[in-house]
Amino acid sequence: MAKRIDVSDLNVYYGSFKAVEGVTMTVEPRSVTAFIGPSGCGKSTFLRTLNRMHEVIPGGRVEGKVMLDDQDLYGSGVDPVAVRRTVGMVFHRPNPFPTMSIYDNVAAGLKLNGIKGKKKLDEVVEKSLHGANLWNEVKDRLNKPGAGLSGGQQQRLCIARAIAVEPQVLLMDEPCSALDPISTLAIEDLISELKSKYTIVIVTHNMQQAARVSDQTAFFNLAATGKPGKLIEIADTQKIFSNPSVKATEDYISGRFG
């Protein structure tokens, strides 16, 4: 199910402003890739190009290629909506739909895409909530509003919602930045489990987190404010954290800047 992502020479623009420049990388299926780097260096922007979410912002566009296995995400005639069904996303703040119950939140992706049938939905909801390690906590109150859960539970609800549509790739934009250490741990455990099924790309500001959960790590940086962000280095997490080949990476990881 999981797919390989191949990015070659990608530039991202907002209007005439070049936000990210010249990214080339490969993300293996069933692996976790972490993006680290200082704020504003384009990690999140780049992440959003992997499911064409950056196009939601007016003026957002890319140059270059993003291949999902052998399919070009930016090929002519590719529907961004279809891309997003294949490449799911979890955001940095938990954002369950406030008008919907826990059940409806998880089923939202299917229901809104016209899939009906109570039995099928029940199945998917239970499976997804199990997948997000949330089932035991919410099984007795599936009809309660999703906004009534704690922050960590809400974030896991969002993950359940994202995996309910069975994407092949899961993008996570700082999924733990609004959570306490215990909820963070729960999410990290979950990431390790999800790895067996999905290709996962995670943006994080927490270096230890990157070291804990990821197989490979990419370091982004920018020369100065107003300049485009660049991919400085990508390698196995082990190598990045013990023996990076670029000095800036080492400086950043050891806390000498950023």
Added chain:
Amino acid sequence: MSSNTVRMTDVAVVDEPRSTKPSGATDGPATADSGGSGGRRSPSPVFGHPARAREVKDHLARVVMWLAFLLALVPLVWILWTVLSQGYHLLLQSEWWTNSQKGITSRREGGGAVHAIQGTLIQGLTTAVISVPIGVMTAIYLVEYGRGKFAKAVSFMVDILTGIPSIVAGLFIYAVWVTTLGLQRVGFAVCLALVMLMVPVIVRSTEEMLKLVPNELREASYALGVPKWKTIMKVVLPTAFSGIVTGVLLGLARVMGETAPLLILGPYTKAIATDLFGGYMATLPTMINQDRSESLQPAVDRVWAAALTLILLVLLLNIAGRVVARFGSVRK
């Protein structure tokens, strides 16, 4: 420079025994006092006095706010009280809710307002049925889709429409409906004029409510592979629902009390009329206007009663709207 002056005063006041100062006149020097060295007689020499100055300002601001609030409340309470006390006794008679004014002259007491209540409700609801889709969809366009010059132009037009005096709307529809098309003055023409007044109110309020829906919810929906139109229908609109209902009710309340277009397009009649496309139709504002022009007591009583009825009607609609809004609102 000014701080220097303060210091000078400070020094001048220091030697003076505190107790001899007249308490009312010490405000200025006392405040200045505080900036200086600590350890003298005041309870908290360093921090005490600036806090007192702030307390005074705080009090002043609070008093001013309360006064403004009460001032704003005076006309409201006054109107409500006057209308209630003058109008309530007719409303207590069952005749008021069951009969029309047919055959009742201004000299005679009796008769009811059912013709006017019906007319106001029919026209108000027809206006709402036409205005709500137009207004809500315009707002959706402006918030979710509108970019560039056309959206700016639309937004500008809505601003202009908001400022149109109601009599102009009435005259415009008169020019189109009666003068140009050669049609009769009927209830539906009134509705058209009221639509012109209601649409901008709905557009503006709905726009504000849609802007309040966090972008994160839209993104969450897009990220699930949900198309934009469905995101708007199933995520954005439900989230903003109760606010939109409130806006619609405000617009409805405004047009139900509107009088100028009614005077031009919907002359008063004393009989019950429910046909929007044939003949005159009575409404509460025109009933008030009609009976107001008589100076006889029975007519004057009816003016107050009709005014109270109109207020109650708007109130009832508001309550109904709140109930509706609660069902679809954001669950906590």
